[in-house]
Amino acid sequence: MKNPRMPAFTYLDCGGAWAVLAVALLDLVLGEEVKLLALYAVGPVVASARGRPPAVAGTGLFAAVWATVLAYHDDVLASPRAGVSLLAVAVVTAVATAAARIRQGHESGHAVMRDVAATAQDALAPTVPETAGPVHIAASYESAADAARIGGDFYEVVPVRGGVRVLMGDVQGKGLRAAGLAAALLGAFREYAAVSPSLEEVGVRMACALARRPDDERFATAVLAELTSDGRMTVLNYGHPAPLVVRAGGGVTWTEPDRPGMPLGLDALGDGRPGRHRGLLHDGDRVLFHTDGLAEARDEDGRFYPLGSHSGLLRDGPVGHCLARMREDVHRHATPCGADDSALLLLEFEGPVGASAAPRGGGSHVPLRAVELGCDVCVVRDCPIVARLRD
Structure with missing residues (x-):
C-alpha cells in the first residue's frame, strides 16, 4: 500500500506566497496614506529563486489578486498609480517566470552532469x-x-x-x-x-x-x-x-x-x-x-x-x-x-x-x-x- 502524500502546491510557491501576505498585512497596517501596490511584485521574485515556472506564474497571479483587492479596498483601483503598479507586477511575474525556466534548465543540466560524473567516478573507485x-x-x-x-x-x-x-x-x-x-x-x-x-x-x-x-x-x-x-x-x-x-x-x-x-x-x-x-x-x-x-x-x-x-x-x-x-x-x-x-x-x-x-x-x-x-x-x-x- 502506498503511503498517502500531502498535496503539492504545483501552481503556488510557499515562499513567494508568504512574501505577498506579508506585504498585504503591511499594507493594511499602514492604511490608505501609504500605497504598497508595486511592492507585491516581491512575491514572484522570491518564488523564482527556487520555484518551478508554473509556481512562479501562479505566485504572480496570487500577488496581482491581492494587489487588486487592496486597491479596491482603498478606493484607488481606478487610479493611474494602481494601473502602473499592477502592470509592474505583471511584468515582474513574466520576467521571474522566464528566469525560473532558465534556472531550471541549468539545474537539470548540472544534475545530469553530476550523475554522469558519479557513475564515472564509481567505475574508477569501485566498491x-x-x-x-x-x-x-x-x-x-x-x-x-x-x-x-x-x-x-x-x-x-x-x-x-x-x-x-x-x-x-x-x-x-x-x-x-x-x-x-x-x-x-x-x-x-x-x-x-x-x-x-x-x-x-x-x-x-x-x-x-x-x-x-x-x-x-x-x-x-x-x-x-x-x-x-x-x-x-x-x-x-x-x-x-x-x-x-x-x-x-x-x-x-x-x-x-x-x-x-x-x-x-x-x-x-x-x-x-x-x-x-x-x-x-x-x-x-x-x-x-x-x-x-x-x-x-x-x-x-x-x-x-x-x-x-x-x-x-x-x-x-x-x-x-x-x-x-x-x-x-x-x-x-x-x-x-x-x-x-x-x-x-x-x-x-x-x-x-x-x-x-x-x-x-x-x-x-x-x-x-x-x-x-x-x-x-x-x-x-x-x-x-x-x-x-x-x-
Whole structure:
C-alpha cells in the first residue's frame, strides 16, 4: 500500500506566497496614506529563486489578486498609480517566470552532469570486497572538486590464487580525458592481474594501454602490489607515494622502492622499469595504499598532513572504522583550499592460513618478450616499451 502524500502546491510557491501576505498585512497596517501596490511584485521574485515556472506564474497571479483587492479596498483601483503598479507586477511575474525556466534548465543540466560524473567516478573507485584471500579490505575515496568534476584517482583489488593483487593510481589532471585514461589502466589491470605470471608483466600491459593512446600526453603514477597468503609482499612503484605498513605490534614501515620508478606513460624518459620493494607481513599488519591527496593535505600554515605520526589511527578497530577516523583527522587538519582528491585502501593481513600458494611467479622478475605482448601486431611505432624489452 502506498503511503498517502500531502498535496503539492504545483501552481503556488510557499515562499513567494508568504512574501505577498506579508506585504498585504503591511499594507493594511499602514492604511490608505501609504500605497504598497508595486511592492507585491516581491512575491514572484522570491518564488523564482527556487520555484518551478508554473509556481512562479501562479505566485504572480496570487500577488496581482491581492494587489487588486487592496486597491479596491482603498478606493484607488481606478487610479493611474494602481494601473502602473499592477502592470509592474505583471511584468515582474513574466520576467521571474522566464528566469525560473532558465534556472531550471541549468539545474537539470548540472544534475545530469553530476550523475554522469558519479557513475564515472564509481567505475574508477569501485566498491571492493570486504575480504579477499588473506586480507580484509576497506576503501575510501573523497573528491575536493565540484561534484560534477571527475577526479583522477583510481584503485582496484583483484583476488588471485594464493593472494591478492592491488592497484592504486593517480592520473595527471581531471575531467573526462583523465577518466578515460584511468579507465584504460583499470581495464588492463583487471584483465591481466588475475592471469599474468608476474606483477611486472601487469605493469608492462598497463604501459602498453597508455602507449596505444598517442593522442593523450597524460601520464599516471601507480603502485602495484602482490600480497600472498604466507605474508610475502611485493610492491612495484611507478612514481607513486609509497604504501605504509602499520605493524600490529607497533611501529610503521614505508615501502620505499629500491630505485625511483618512472610514471606510466613516460617510458621514453627512462628505462620504464619500476622501483621494487619486498617485505614480509605478519598477522594483523595493515598496509595503507593512498594517493598524494592524503599526504599533501595542507593546513592554514601550509604544513602537510603528518601521515607517519598519525598512523596509529589505523591500528585499532575494523579497517573501515580506521579509515573513517583518518578521514576525520585529515578534515580537521586541512583547509578547503589545501585539500585535494584522495583515495585510500587499507588492507589487514590475516595469516598465515596454510601452506604458501603464491600466484605463479610470486612477483619475481620474469623476462618478457615483445612477441608475448603482441608487439608484432600493435600499431604503435617507435614504442619505448619494445626498446626496453630488447635491452
